Structure formats: structure tokens, C-alpha cells
Amino acid sequence: MxxxxxxxxxxxxxxxxxxxxxxxxxxxxxxxxxxxxxxxxxxxxxxxxxxxxxxxxxxxxxxxxxxxxxxxxxxxxxxxxxxxxxxxxxxxxxxxxxxxxxxxxxxxxxxxxxxxxxxxxxxxxxxxxxxxxxxxxxxxxxxxGNPFRPITFSPEWRTGTAVSLAQQMYESRDFGTMPILADALQDAGCDSADVLDHCRGEGPHVRGCWVVDLVLGKA
Structure with missing residues (x-):
């Protein structure tokens, strides 16, 4: 493929x-x-x-x-x-x-x-x-995500705000604040278009979403 x-x-x-x-x-x-x-x-x-x-x-x-x-x-x-x-x-x-x-x-x-x-x-x-x-x-x-373009996720992007947003979505299974997560990641210095575009895209998102997993350090 x-x-x-x-x-x-x-x-x-x-x-x-x-x-x-x-x-x-x-x-x-x-x-x-x-x-x-x-x-x-x-x-x-x-x-x-x-x-x-x-x-x-x-x-x-x-x-x-x-x-x-x-x-x-x-x-x-x-x-x-x-x-x-x-x-x-x-x-x-x-x-x-x-x-x-x-x-x-x-x-x-x-x-x-x-x-x-x-x-x-x-x-x-x-x-x-x-x-x-x-x-x-x-x-x-x-x-x-896109296995052909693995993301190197900087630890600096895991701010308290970003982790809190990701954890809340993960636990509630409500991913309505994905665009806000994009803002938090961008404020933290994230410059990955793949990450930011995915957060701001139409979705849908589910538990296991690759961006949320990256923020939470899950594999």
C-alpha cells in the first residue's frame, strides 16, 4: 500500500x-x-x-x-x-x-x-x-493517523492545558473540543500541520484518536 x-x-x-x-x-x-x-x-x-x-x-x-x-x-x-x-x-x-x-x-x-x-x-x-x-x-x-508520516511529538507540546483537554475528551468520549486542543498545542509551539489540521478537521474522532494519544503518551 x-x-x-x-x-x-x-x-x-x-x-x-x-x-x-x-x-x-x-x-x-x-x-x-x-x-x-x-x-x-x-x-x-x-x-x-x-x-x-x-x-x-x-x-x-x-x-x-x-x-x-x-x-x-x-x-x-x-x-x-x-x-x-x-x-x-x-x-x-x-x-x-x-x-x-x-x-x-x-x-x-x-x-x-x-x-x-x-x-x-x-x-x-x-x-x-x-x-x-x-x-x-x-x-x-x-x-x-498516517503511518507513512510518523509524527515526532515534542514533550514541550504537552502543556497542562493540552493534557487536561485531551484527558477530558478521552474520558468523556466527547471530542467536541478538538479545535481548542489545536489552539493549545499551537500556543505550546506545535508546528505540525498534520497534528493541527487533524484537530481542526471534521472528524469524527473516537477513543484512540492518534493526536489525543500522542498528547497523553499512549501507544
């Missing part, structure tokens, strides 16, 4: 293949969580699973809470949701991530185009799945 392909690719699979052996388990898990979070905004149980999965990525999850969630998911009355269980128990790798985000894109298609009408509206369904794949690549680039 070339840099131009990375920046324009609309399918996550080749990008994930390029990341094979380069991406940390934490980043891969947070990428999946980011994709799922964008398509399950109002599902209480899903949000709970995602919070625990994100804590697992950061080594913060408590076994008791994870096991309680797994018990609930395996309850016949609750039903078994494979992607939820995977988020809680699987060790990420690029193939697993590719399978999960591909399934998520198909789910979005099925939710939008009724299954019984797929034979008559397959083209519409395929367009929706392609659109979801494109959105996933945006999330992937938010998580991993």
Missing part, C-alpha cells in the same frame, strides 16, 4: 492488512469499539459493553465486571450477541478486526434495507455497506 492509497482507500480490509504486525492490540480494539459505537448510539447494553471493552484495551477492566457482562450476554432471555462477546474476550488481530467491522457494515445494511426486500433492493444494500466501509476507514485513519 502507498501513502496515496492509505489516504483515499474506502475499504478497511487492505488498510488493516497493511497494519498487520504494526498495530498494537490496544489500537485495534479501540478501532473496533469506535466503529461499533457509531452504529449503536442508543443501545444501553452495547454502550456498557463498549465501555468495558475500552477499559480492557487500556488494562483497566475488572474481571468481575467483564464476567457479569458475559453472563448477561449468554442469558437466553438476552440473546447471544457475537460481536459483544468478542469485544470482551478476544485478543485483537487484524483478521479479527476485519471480520468484525465487515459484519458491522452488513448489519447497518440489513437495518436500513429490510432482509425480505434484499432480492429486490440488493444494489441499495450494497451502496449502504460501501458507505459504512468508507466511514470505517475514516475512523481507522483517526485511530492510526
Amino acid at each position: 502507498t501513502e496515496a492509497e492509505w489516504l483515499t482507500c474506502a475499504e478497511p480490509a487492505p488498510m488493516l492488512e497493511f497494519l498487520r504486525g504494526r498495530a498494537s492490540d490496544r489500537k485495534l480494539r479501540l478501532f473496533v469499539c469506535g466503529c461499533v459505537r457509531q452504529t449503536h448510539l442508543n443501545a444501553e447494553q452495547t454502550n456498557r459493553v463498549l465501555r468495558v471493552a475500552e477499559d480492557i484495551a487500556d488494562g483497566l477492566a475488572v474481571d468481575k465486571e467483564r464476567n457479569e457482562l458475559l453472563e448477561a450476554l449468554y442469558d437466553p432471555e438476552e440473546g447471544i450477541d457475537a460481536i459483544h462477546i468478542d469485544l470482551l474476550i478476544r485478543s485483537p488481530n487484524t483478521r479479527w478486526v476485519d471480520e468484525r467491522v465487515a459484519d458491522e457494515a452488513r448489519v447497518v445494511g440489513f437495518q436500513t434495507v429490510p432482509f425480505q426486500s434484499l432480492n429486490h433492493r440488493r444494489t441499495e444494500w450494497q451502496k449502504i455497506v460501501q458507505s459504512e466501509h468508507a466511514r470505517q476507514t475514516t475512523t481507522l485513519r483517526d485511530t492510526f
